[in-house]
Amino acid sequence: MLRGALASLPLLVAVAAERPASGVPAALGAMLAGINDRPGGRRAAVARLGAPALAGGAGLLFGSLLAAAAGPGRSLLLLPLVFGVLGLAAGAVSSTGPVASACGTQVLVAAVIGAGMPSSDPGPVRALLFLAGAGWLLLIRLVLPSPGRRGTGPFRLDGEREAVAAVYEAVARLLLAAGGPGALGARSALSAALDRAQDALSGPWLRRHASSAAERRLRARYAAAFPLAEAATALAWAGVPLPDRVVEGPRRLADAVRAGGPCGALPAPARTDAGLRALDDALLGAAAVFDRPSGVIRRPHRTPGHISLPAGAVSAAGREYGLRVAVCCAASTFVAQWLHHTHWYWLPATTVFLVKPDLGPLASRVLCRAAGTVAGAAVFAVLVLLPAGGVLPAGAVVLCGALLPVATRHFAVQTAVVTVLVLSLVVLGGEPSATWGRVVESLLACATVLLVGHLPLPGRRGHRVRAALDAAVAAAHRYLGHVLDAPGDGTGRGELRRDAYRSLAAARTAIEVSAAELPAVARHSAGAEGVACAVERLVDTTTACAVQLDHRSAQLPASHAERLAAQLSDLDRARAAARLAVPAG
Structure with missing residues (x-):
């Protein structure tokens, strides 16, 4: 939330310089980067925030050049055709992973905004301002220490340490749940914790020479959790309840990861069967890794990478999703151009977000989008009645930036916050307020996506x-x-x-x-x-x-x-x- 509030600083500087319109692209870049900002490691955030920002900057430049080529009038053929082709490519790429999905979404949304949002700045300047806003959020993501941090290690590894500690906590919970009805859920939670730790440690290496020992130590501690996870899974599979004493070892290891220190002596389980022997051996191996002096930390074994889906299956899923994105974007652009609305770009930009399958079921996200847009527009309609002048839209942007990380937990709440933020940016950009126009455009987008999402397209579904x-x-x-x-x-x-x-x-x-x-x-x-x-x-x-x-x-x-x-x-x-x-x- 603190990062989200600070992300509006470029916009506030532009407002103070009496050039609020130039701050709008920076605020858009920061807003889209804020949507991708998630808890976790700083290194992983470089790709998670940086790659989509680069894609968005390229899309904004492309859209600006396209608008200059299309001219100021309506374009019932060129823009729908171009955005349809771009949507086909962006949708196909989006099916390959979460970062690729964010890149595909941002390049398409930014291209639509670049083509439709008026601006006194040329296209390259708008793209640079967009990148500056996203880059500013990424910078403060990297340099601000985490609140309430523990331990003496480098603060830039706080997210990674917490992710690895969560793995040991999940091992302890699985051991405690063995033989009970919650064992299957605890095993799934352990798998999810391992996934998050793997993602947190998968980012690029920063300051390679300054703290490489700390990074190698953390990776070694993450690798030491694999045998523990294997032993805990085998014990849970056996279905025999275990004494509470067996969870003390993994919990002490979790505390040692968070503190960045040694683990000390660990209670050993009785070696009565293969599972308990495996657990005891895994604890001994982990203790050796944790208590090894920092000067003799060896490079850990290679940790597993991400999964690669079969190429043919991915291409089929990509074609299906890309085709729906293309139809949605082309159809909504045509309708928006035909209606000749001032803010026509809202309609295709909204459909791009709505058609994304990783935001939940189609019908659910359509209903959430409609409800969130109406709620956000109602809040903004009340705000514009207050006698605060231009200070109020800027303050609304700061507040919405702070709320965005919390709002991403529910699509309807996120939509409401983004609606207030976007309407504030429209006013700061020098355009007239369009509160209820935003509602109409969003409802049209909901209807478009709901229709296209259920069209019987060629080929087999699913x-x-x-x-x-x-x-x-x-x-x-x-x-x-x-x-x-x-x-x-x-x-x-x-x-x-x-x-x-x-x-x-x-x-x-x-x-x-x-x-x-x-x-x-x-x-x-x-x-x-x-x-x-x-x-x-x-x-x-x-x-x-x-x-x-x-x-x-x-x-x-x-x-x-x-x-x-x-x-x-x-x-x-x-x-x-x-x-x-x-x-x-």
Whole structure:
């Protein structure tokens, strides 16, 4: 929230210099970067905020040049055609990952704004101002220390340390939940914590020589959590309750990560079975890593990277999403040009945000958008009645910038805050207030997206769910094959386990979004939940088998082998019942 408020400083400088219109592009850049600003590591924020900002700056420049080429009149052919083609490309790219999704959205939104929003500044200047606003937010994201920080390490690693500490806390919760009804949810929470830590540590290296030892130490502590996660998963799979004493070790490790110091002595579990022996060995290994002097920190083993979906499946999902973005953007641009509204660019810019599938189910986000826009417009209509002059819009921008990080937790609240912010920027840009015009444009955009989102486009629907399930099933088979063929390769096994659980989480997210759609869309992913459940059981059992093979000289126990064979059969039956073309890997 503090960063969001400070992000409006370039706009306030422009207002103080009596050039508020020049501050509007900077405020737009800061606003879009603020939407992408999330809790986590500073290094990961460089790509998460910087790449979309560069894409937005390029889009704003392109839109400005396009407006100059199209002229001041209506364009019922050129602009819809260009934005449709751009939407097709941006939508296809957006399906490859969250950063790519933000890049595709910002380049398209900024291009529409550049073509429609009047400005006295030339296109290159507007693009530079946009980048300055986003760059200012990124700068304060990197240099401001986290509030309430603990420990003596470099503050720039606070987000990474908290993410790694959360992994050890999640291990403790999973051990505590073993043998109870919450074990499955605790295992999913552990997988999510590992994903967040992996993302936090995946950013570019900053100040490589100044604090490389601290970075290597943190990566080593993150790698030390993998064997603990494996042992905890195997113990939870066994379904036997564990004594409370076993959670003390992971919790002390979490405290040591946050404080940046050693962990000291850890309570050891009884080595009565393979799972507890694996847990004890993992605690011993972690203690050795945590208590190693800083001067002899060795480079940790390579941590797993992100998942790559099968190229063919991704292209199908990208084509489906890109085609819908193209139709939405082209149709809304045509309607806006035909109506000849002063703020015509609002309509296609709104459809770009609404059509994004990673913001939730289509019907839900349309309703949230409509409600949020009406609420935000009503608030702004009250604000403009106050006798505060030009100070009020600038103050509203500062307040909305501070509220934006909290508002992103719910799409309707985010829409309300962004509506007030955008209407304030319109006034600061020298244009007349258009409170209810904003409501009309948003409702038209909602109707457009709702219609296009349910059009029977060529080809089979549900590519996004099938692509995610393709990756989950293939990753599960790779993991199982490696465990059975090379049981002693702990490093390779850990990477494949991370890929399996991460792809499973991505598949579940896609399934949940699809299942919450209207029946016309939801029916295309019928049966997908059964496949995901079968994959989850298979991956958990594979982890338990890996622990058994790691701590036994004999072959896999018959009970484990039988359960593994049964779950492979369950997966085949689930795939057949769902009638999804999921490769076996």
